[in-house]
Amino acid sequence: MEEEKIEQSSGHGGKREGAGAPEGNKNSSKNNRMWGETIKRKAIQNPEKMGRIVDKLFDKAEEGDLAAMREIGDRIDGKAVATTELGTIDGQESPINVTLKFIKPEDVDRD
Numbered sequence: 001m002e003e004e005k006i007e008q009s010s011g012h013g014g015k016r017e018g019a020g021a022p023e024g025n026k027n028s029s030k031n032n033r034m035w036g037e038t039i040k041r042k043a044i045q046n047p048e049k050m051g052r053i054v055d056k057l058f059d060k061a062e063e064g065d066l067a068a069m070r071e072i073g074d075r076i077d078g079k080a081v082a083t084t085e086l087g088t089i090d091g092q093e094s095p096i097n098v099t100l101k102f103i104k105p106e107d108v109d110r111d
Contacts, residue, residue, distance in 0.1 A: 043050040060068035 057068050057071060061072055
């Protein structure tokens, strides 16, 4: 069976040339998440407020607010992972085999 290497793009997302964040962009890096860090700091400094916010979230969920229910579920169980099942029109197992091989960018032959 023949394996196909999946090469990484030029470091940009999207299908258009130059689309996506520029290389080296750190907007969403773990060290540059000011919003999340600020919220964590406030929650630690004000546990009573955090408790009231959580109570309000649960109250909303009890009232039928789907966004509140989803938020609670996501925090407790984690976000659902999307899956895709491949098959044929008649429901039979697909005769196609797909193999993905992840390679390090430095291992890609760039000739």
